[in-house]
Amino acid sequence: MSWPIIVPSDIDLTQINKCFNDEFCDFIHTQDLDQEIKKLDGQTFLVLQKDHFLVYTDKLKPAKCAYQSRNLIMKTLGNFNYNYHNLLRKGWAGYPMNTSKVTEDGVLICPELPVVYFVNSKDKGCVGHNNATEYNTVVAYFNGEVDIEKFAEITKSKKDACTHFFVVYLGNEMYRCYNTNDTSINYKYSAFLKFKVVKDVREDVDKILAFIEEDKTLADRRPKTERDPNFILKDTHGKPVVEGKSYDLKIAKDSSDDVDNGDEEDGRLDHDAISVFDDLLHGTVLEYDLPVNCEIIDGITYLKHDGKYLYASDYEGYQIRVKETLPLKHERLQFHIFDDNTFAITMWDKDIYAILEWIKCSYGSIQFDDGEVALRWGKPMRLLLS
Numbered sequence: 001m002s003w004p005i006i007v008p009s010d011i012d013l014t015q016i017n018k019c020f021n022d023e024f025c026d027f028i029h030t031q032d033l034d035q036e037i038k039k040l041d042g043q044t045f046l047v048l049q050k051d052h053f054l055v056y057t058d059k060l061k062p063a064k065c066a067y068q069s070r071n072l073i074m075k076t077l078g079n080f081n082y083n084y085h086n087l088l089r090k091g092w093a094g095y096p097m098n099t100s101k102v103t104e105d106g107v108l109i110c111p112e113l114p115v116v117y118f119v120n121s122k123d124k125g126c127v128g129h130n131n132a133t134e135y136n137t138v139v140a141y142f143n144g145e146v147d148i149e150k151f152a153e154i155t156k157s158k159k160d161a162c163t164h165f166f167v168v169y170l171g172n173e174m175y176r177c178y179n180t181n182d183t184s185i186n187y188k189y190s191a192f193l194k195f196k197v198v199k200d201v202r203e204d205v206d207k208i209l210a211f212i213e214e215d216k217t218l219a220d221r222r223p224k225t226e227r228d229p230n231f232i233l234k235d236t237h238g239k240p241v242v243e244g245k246s247y248d249l250k251i252a253k254d255s256s257d258d259v260d261n262g263d264e265e266d267g268r269l270d271h272d273a274i275s276v277f278d279d280l281l282h283g284t285v286l287e288y289d290l291p292v293n294c295e296i297i298d299g300i301t302y303l304k305h306d307g308k309y310l311y312a313s314d315y316e317g318y319q320i321r322v323k324e325t326l327p328l329k330h331e332r333l334q335f336h337i338f339d340d341n342t343f344a345i346t347m348w349d350k351d352i353y354a355i356l357e358w359i360k361c362s363y364g365s366i367q368f369d370d371g372e373v374a375l376r377w378g379k380p381m382r383l384l385l386s
Contacts, residue, residue, distance in 0.1 A: 003074060004028055004045040006036050011048045017138035017161065019071035020117075020128030021078070044077060052107050066109035068160035072136045073108070114138045115198060116155045116166040118146075127169045133195045148183045155180050164205045167198070179205050187211045192372045218376055222351045223336045223344065231335070233294060233301050235385040238341045241294045241301075247385040248289045249274050249303070251356060251364075252342040271384065272364070276305060281320040283356050283364025283381075292385070297326070301335060312347045318368035320345070320354060344380040353380035 003025040007013060013027070025046075030036045037047065040056070047054040047062070053070060054062040057077065065073050101109050117139045119127060124141060128134040138161050140154060146168060155166040167177045173191035177198070187208045189197045200207040233241040241247065251272040273288040274281055292310070295302045303310045304322075311327035313319050320333070327333075332348035345354040347368050355378050358364045369378060 003078070004040055004043065006030060006033065006040075006045065006047045008033050008048065011050065013048075016048065016067060017070070017114075017158065018140065019074065020134060020137060020139050021071050021074040023125060023129075046074075064105070064107045066103075066107050066160070068114055069108070069110040069136070071114065071138065072110050075135045110136060112136060112202070113160065113162045115162050115202060116140065116158055117169060118142060118151050118154075118166060119169045120146075120171070123169055123171055126171070131191070131194070133198050148178060152178065152180050152183050162202060165201050165208070177201055177208060179208055185209060187215075190372060222375075223334075223346050223353065223380075225334075225346075225349050225351050227334060227349070229299065231301065233335055233343065233385070234337060234341050236341050241385060243294050243296055246291050246293050249292045249305075250290070250384050250386060251283055252340075252382040252384045274366075274383075276322060279308070279321045279323065281310070281322070281366050283358070283366060285362050300332065302327070303333070312368060318347065318352075318370075320366055320368075338382065342382040342384050344382055353378060355379065356381040 003021070005022075005025045005027050007027055007029045009029070009031050028036055033047070037056070044055070044057045047056070052064045052066060055065055055073065055077070056062045101111055103109060114136045115138075117128065117134070117137050119139055119141055121141045121143050128137065128139065138158065140151075142151075148168070151166060151168065155161070156163050164180055165177055166180060167175055169175055170188070174188065175191070175194055175197075176186055176188045179185040185208050187197065187201075189211070197207075197211060200211075235241055235247060251274060253271055273284050273286055274290045275284045275286070275288050276282075276290065290305060292303045292305045295304055295309075306322070308322035308324050309327055310320055310322055310333055311331040312333060313321040313331070315321070329348060334346045334348050334350075336344045336346065338344070346352055350368075352368045352370045352375070354366055354368055355374055356364045356366055366381060369375075
């Protein structure tokens with residue numbers, strides 16, 4: 001939404017924090033304030049003042065608003081067609097109800113201070129407009145190289161903004177937040193995580209360290225892509241799988257599984273089954289045995305079902321399918337043995353587990369998911385050979 005913003009001659013724009021929403025605004029510099037206000041009569045527009053700004057909406061009396069909430073106020077008015085009274089009654093976009101406040105001087109304000117963002121000018125328009133995380137913000141644009149220490153000093157000097165941390169937009173929906181007082185403490189994150197990161201770090205800058213530690217823990221959970229040249233696939237009893245011998249491939253379950261996939265409480269199986277339909281593997285709770293055998297070629301272990309090789313297919317997303325020909329390198333499956341003799345599967349030379357998602361009570365989708373939810377918190381499908 002385009003906003004007319006009237007800038008009286010006695011206002012120095014360089015002393016006012018920039019906002020993401022300014023990109024859509026028409027700044028009108030004037031020597032005759034009253035004349036410009038008359039021209040815009042009936043529209044929604046802003047008038048900048050020294051200690052606050054005024055919002056004119058729907059012929060209502062202009063509302064005094066705090067500069068620290070300027071982007072948030074503009075976003076809320078623009079997105080929801082609110083007027084000043086709506087703001088008082090309903091609160092802000094992306095915030096709980098009744099979070100707006102009026103000071104003793106009659107100035108509308110959101111008590112939560114805005115976060116300082118640094119964005120390369122070439123990325124203007126790529127961030128700050130479509131997510132409530134970036135509504136309560138101020139922005140500083142830069143050209144050329146990133147200068148973190150300079151950014152830290154700028155953040156410390158900001159009036160009416162969060163000064164204990166700042167955010168740098170890296171491009172391609174990636175961000176990095178920094179502890180202003182120690183920029184060596186920083187955390188890189190994606191757009192997927194930005195709400196959680198900004199919310200937590202706004203409350204406590206030490207949460208940056210907590211996110212770093214969480215990532216280390218999650219990284220330890222990921223499979224190692226380096227292939228063991230002496231790898232030996234084992235059955236459920238810990239014995240090496242014999243090439244050419246028939247085994248039943250099953251989905252292992254553990255005590256933490258709480259998915260309602262149709263099992264009865266009594267006689268609950270300690271495994272689910274795998275079925276093949278139209279050359280695609282999927283999970284099922286039916287008492288179904290999937291016979292497979294192992295074949296080792298040039299030191300690489302393959303599983304076969306009914307004379308066909310199991311492989312990673314990119315048809316309609318990465319799935320496990322079967323085919324008659326030997327899988328190409330990028331189609332190979334890589335196996336990872338756990339201490340209980342169950343094993344997980346990844347794509348060859350990649351740290352993407354095959355996961356099982358129950359779509360219906362008796363049907364589970366098996367796929368390789370590289371989305372952030374799966375990579376960070378996904379639980380690998382564990383298999384066993386019996």
